Amino acid sequence: MSSQTILVTGAAGFLGSHLCDHLLNEGHSVIGVDNLCTGSLANLAHLAEEPRFRFTELDICQPFDVGPVDYVFNFASPASPEDYHRIGIETLLVGSVGTVNTLDIAKKYSAGYLHASTSECYGDPEVHPQVETYWGNVNPVGPRSVYDEAKRFSEAVVTAYNRYHGVNTHLVRIFNTYGPRLQANDGRVISNLMMQALQNLPLTIYGDGSQTRSFCFCTDLIEGIVLLSRSDEHTPVNIGNPIEWTILECAQEILAVTGSSSEIIFKPLPQDDPTRRRPDITKAQNLLGWEPKIKLREGLERSLAHFKACIDAQ
Template identity: 70%
Template sequence: MRILVTGAAGFLGSHLTDALLAEGHSVLGVDNLCTGSLANLSHLKHESRFEFAEHDICTPFDFGRVGYVFNFASPASPVDYSRLGPETLAVGSDGTKNALEVAKKYGAKFLHASTSECYGDPDVHPQTEDYWGHVNPIGPRSVYDEAKRFSEALIMAYYRYYGVDTHLVRIFNTYGPRLQKNDGRVISNFVMQALRGEDLTVYGDGGQTRSFCYVSDEVAGILGLSGTDEHLPVNVGNPHEWTILECAKAVLKVTGSASRIVYHPLPEDDPMQRQPDITKAKTLFGWEPKVDLETGLRLSLEYFRSCLTEETADLKMA
């Protein structure tokens, strides 16, 4: 099958591309590179089954017939969507609509990368897919949260009104190689700070919780969902709950760093709890994560050390 992956040069999009190619498909990757990097796809330069088009999906596009559309185009880290607020809203609306139009035209299946941020700072714990969320629609995080919530509504409309075979995955914190080193997310922040010998920055008292899913587990869950007949949202994340402070200590253990942990005020609208209920994923396609946090951190270390090496080289050249 020829498959379209939007956001293919991003962290998750590039890993998804690798997995689809490994299954024998051909992949057309589309990305405007506002947050993605061609370095994430450089290992595919001699792969005949991979094509790449640099394009902003907020502008209508058609690169020929495809059998599946995986819509992964969007700034996803706090640093990126804070910098690219209007662009984030646009890709969640115009960009998603244009990707849906491709699926509609060719009768292709469609899977959209949504997010646990749809739950906001939840009143329900753990979060089940039928929980509608507790989101500030005008806060500093709203450009991302509401873009994803609108895109879910748009996708369900294309399913209900036009019969597009759509799927919605709600992704929880995912980490691993190719995660941007300075993207403001917990794992990349902590690991890079530890490797640099800097203080690890914990916001609040560190008691807020997150679930951390290693990228190979996340991609396996996404592919599992893609083959089902389920059209409503499905959580794909690690149900093991970690406090931010526990995560910081795990990073210090794995890196062997002597860095200290320091505390800063909580950012506005930062969720206090995040833990997926994955009963639906287990029931529908037998998925649950296999990689624990410490193992995943060790699997990611070589990548983050290479980021530090490049950073040091750039400083010497400056």
């Protein structure tokens, strides 16, 4: 495809920065914006001399305009429990006001649009594996609601801009993703256990370890998202790895990869923490010809250097 000018919000975040890399590697020009409340300029440091990349620090909850763009990828949002519990109001605002502001840019410039939604829209699911037609089981006033309901609202407003304004919108529901640049202390499974294992600290498992997650390596995820952005599909599409791991099995994989001698300890499960999480990716397979390639062991090995560097920087 021909070179485009693409806006990426949340560009300094874990996934946003990998998306910028992918788009630049395809030959596009990228405008990255981020307010750096959870993102880090270190994730973009390797692009400092890249002439086709421009970064602007700004808050998308305030009206803004970066000039004409051909496409908008909206990845701006805290994504980890540590972050959205700390800045809950900001999380609600970026999912609502911030999403509307980015949609207005897409509408103004007749640009394509993709919004990064989440498997958290399914809540603690009563349907397993989760299919896109499942409406979810979400507590609207629980401790996770600032994130869950922000994302559910954003899906509604993205769909409305397609329905009422004809914006070429796309919705990806992202399942657990990991890899280099994942925040080291963000409270999520992979980062917690990797950091603990590399320091030979006890591995903390919440609950009895039988709850499940499905872990997708970041490059696999980004490839699926970019394919979705170029499709004609406007309803939500799951992008994630359908292989289900218990948290205890994940911890054992991390011990094997790190060679750690850490013991495993158990703590109470947080309120509303989903007990099972696994995407049904039939829609992505049929629509995009996509499925993940990188197995958990390989992905953890690819992530080791990143987490070791995080420890060295402490």
